[in-house]
Amino acid sequence: MPDTVVKPKTRVKTKVERPRLHKVILVNDDYTPREFVVTVLKAEFRMTDDQAYKVMLTAHQRGVCVVAVFTKDVAETKATRATDAGRAKGYPLLFTTEPEE
Numbered sequence: 801m802p803d804t805v806v807k808p809k810t811r812v813k814t815k816v817e818r819p820r821l822h823k824v825i826l827v828n829d830d831y832t833p834r835e836f837v838v839t840v841l842k843a844e845f846r847m848t849d850d851q852a853y854k855v856m857l858t859a860h861q862r863g864v865c866v867v868a869v870f871t872k873d874v875a876e877t878k879a880t881r882a883t884d885a886g887r888a889k890g891y892p893l894l895f896t897t898e899p900e901e
């Protein structure tokens with residue numbers, strides 16, 4: 801009698817997905833000078849003076865502004881560095897992150 805041939809019952813299907821991007825969000829406060837916010841945006845997010853000023857003003861007027869999107873690690877690192885730059889000067893400047901939908 802020939803050996804029984806057992807067919808595999810499971811298949812491996814490779815699924816590649818793009819990593820979810822995370823937003824870096826600038827939060828307004830009453831103490832950090834506008835010029836300092838612009839300087840940090842330019843240094844940490846490589847923005848032009850114009851771009852940085854618009855983002856700062858949007859956060860100032862609306863409470864928050866999305867600065868840019870990155871992979872999770874990069875977003876968190878940049879938000880931390882930018883927040884620390886404010887803290888080093890005694891300002892409550894805050895950058896947070898959240899996943900994109």
Ligand code: TYC
Pocket residue numbers: 826827828829830831832833834837856857859860893894
């Ligand atoms: N509101 C601050 C001021 O009037 C400026 C500012 C803008 C601070 C945006 C933080 O995310 C910010 N000096």
